[in-house]
Amino acid sequence: MDVVLKMQLNVLIHLAMVDGEISKEEKKTLEAIASKHNVSPFQLEEMIQYPKPIESLGALSNDVKFEYLYSIVDLMNIDDEIDQREIHFCQNMAVRLGYYKEVIDELWSEILENKDLRKNKEEIKKKIQKFNPYI
Numbered sequence: 001m002d003v004v005l006k007m008q009l010n011v012l013i014h015l016a017m018v019d020g021e022i023s024k025e026e027k028k029t030l031e032a033i034a035s036k037h038n039v040s041p042f043q044l045e046e047m048i049q050y051p052k053p054i055e056s057l058g059a060l061s062n063d064v065k066f067e068y069l070y071s072i073v074d075l076m077n078i079d080d081e082i083d084q085r086e087i088h089f090c091q092n093m094a095v096r097l098g099y100y101k102e103v104i105d106e107l108w109s110e111i112l113e114n115k116d117l118r119k120n121k122e123e124i125k126k127k128i129q130k131f132n133p134y135i
Contacts, residue, residue, distance in 0.1 A: 002037075007054075007055060008033075009047055010054060013030065013048055021081045029078050068093070068127075
């Protein structure tokens with residue numbers, strides 16, 4: 001499994017576990033991502049059982065950072081139950097990815113306006129550039 005994907009799955013696992021349990025919807029999403037990238041169910045389960053600390057994300061490209069950010073906000077919203085700890089985690093990750101934490105509010109409002117984020121991914125990417133001072 002490639003290092004960038006492994007790091008992304010690890011971040012998503014941490015997010016899914018931040019409220020104390022992984023919901024069915026979160027688990028299903030993690031399984032779909034793993035399957036799409038040929039990660040075996042055994043490998044995913046091992047990652048869930050033994051999550052690694054989140055490493056530095058600074059060396060990732062801007063496109064990969066956006067993908068990470070997009071995926072955490074998408075997962076946060078997947079079970080329609082957004083916990084304050086999830087919001088705080090996402091804001092912390094946004095800062096670690098080089099964005100201002102307010103980017104989470106912007107993405108969250110986009111989710112509320114348009115449940116199907118996937119249709120407007122490139123448009124959303126352009127909108128949130130103002131929240132990354134390094135772009």
